[in-house]
Amino acid sequence: MMRTSSLAGLALLLLASPSLAQEPPPPDPNTSPDELQPPSPDPALPDPVVAEEEEDDDQDKQAKKDKKKAKKAKKKAKKAKKRSKKVDVSGFITTQYEFRIEQNDDGQHDPDGFRIGKAIVRVKGRVNKRIGYVIEIDPRSPTLPGVMRDGYISVHVIPDHEVRIGQQKVPFGYENWLSSRELYTHHRSELSEGLGRGFTHRDIGIGLVGKHKLAKGLRLEDAIALVNGSGFGVQADDTHLKNLWGRVGLRYKHDASNVVVRLGVSGAIGDQREPFDPGPPVEDAFRFQFKRVGADLEVDHPWGFAGMELGASWDEIPADSGETELSTAYVITVAGKTPWHAGPVLKYDAADAEEFSRFTIGGYYGEPKADFRVHLGYEYWTDEFGTHDGRVVAQALAAF
DSSP states (O other): OHHHHHHHHHHHHHHHOHHHHTOOOOOOTTSOTGGGSOOOOOTTSOOHHHHHHHHHHHHHHHHHHHHHHHHHHHHHHHHHHHHHTOEEEEEEEEEEEEEEEOOSSSSOOOOOEEEEEEEEEEEEEESSSSEEEEEEEOTTOTTSSOSEEEEEEEEOOSTTEEEEEEEEEOOOSSGGGSOGGGOSSSSOOHHHHTTTSSSSSEEEEEEEEEEEEEETTEEEEEEEEEEOSSOTTOOSOSSSSOEEEEEEEEEEEETTTTEEEEEEEEEEEEEEEEOOBOOSSOBOOEEEEEEEEEEEEEEEETTEEEEEEEEEEEEESSTTSSOEEEEEEEEEEEEEOOTTSEEEEEEEEEEGGGTEEEEEEEEEESOTTOSEEEEEEEEEEEETTEEOOEEEEEEEEEEO
């Protein structure tokens, strides 16, 4: 009886305990241990909290990048604006000593002496992206009509071109367009000083100068100017006809060999008033009209430079007379180059207008555009009056 009561109490206890009543059945002996582990979370599904934090971090990083980029762009624009208004001051001075060598057997020659060749100061700047200016002065000679050489406003509105309004060089030939500090000799040729220019190298008017790339290493160079024709420093035109000057050419550079070749043709048409010449012989002032053409070829090689230029002019003297005179001129220049930035120079120029011919032999130190240069040259020249005394010139140039 007691045994029966114990069994009944145990049964009641099992019914009263849910955990004991719902105890899972024992595992199947055929089930593997891995299948008995609880399932792990899917790694492909992001945690919402972590994903939100990462998104906030990315936004912060992008905001910092944008802020840094904007600050950099603002700084760059500020520098560009400052640079656009930057004023560049440059120039050079040449001093030389000349002495004569008796060659015409007249027992006389000009005195030897020192002189200032040039004292150039050039100011160049920009008002804004489109407008600039150039002012160049040379106060060394009181015999010239003014100290200002270049004085023009530059306008940059045409692609690859610059519009110049004011006093500027007239484009004709190769040598005439160069600064004197870029020449291989201490003097310009008779072509450049004669039919390659107007009354002076510069005049007042409007010009267009451009360089346009055609292919690798090849570019087109063009320049044209419409000027008064009275020379620089003359504010009022003394003739009714304006003068038109121009040059167009090609420039090719072979990068592998560092060889530069230039070829160009030039032309001019206009009139000019020749002032009274007290002589001797005395010549009254007169006006004449002209038509001019020219051609030039230059080869610049690491071993040397060679250039040739020629020109012709048909002058109607006096103007409207119907009588035309033809005059020609040419120049040949050859210069050697060495690793020491020095070399020999030979130059021959001639003009038939005055039966002029000149042979120059010498040497140089410092290639064109160098900050310090030295020229040493001997000139032998003749004209319609016969042979002149030889001239030896030692010239030094310093640029800044």
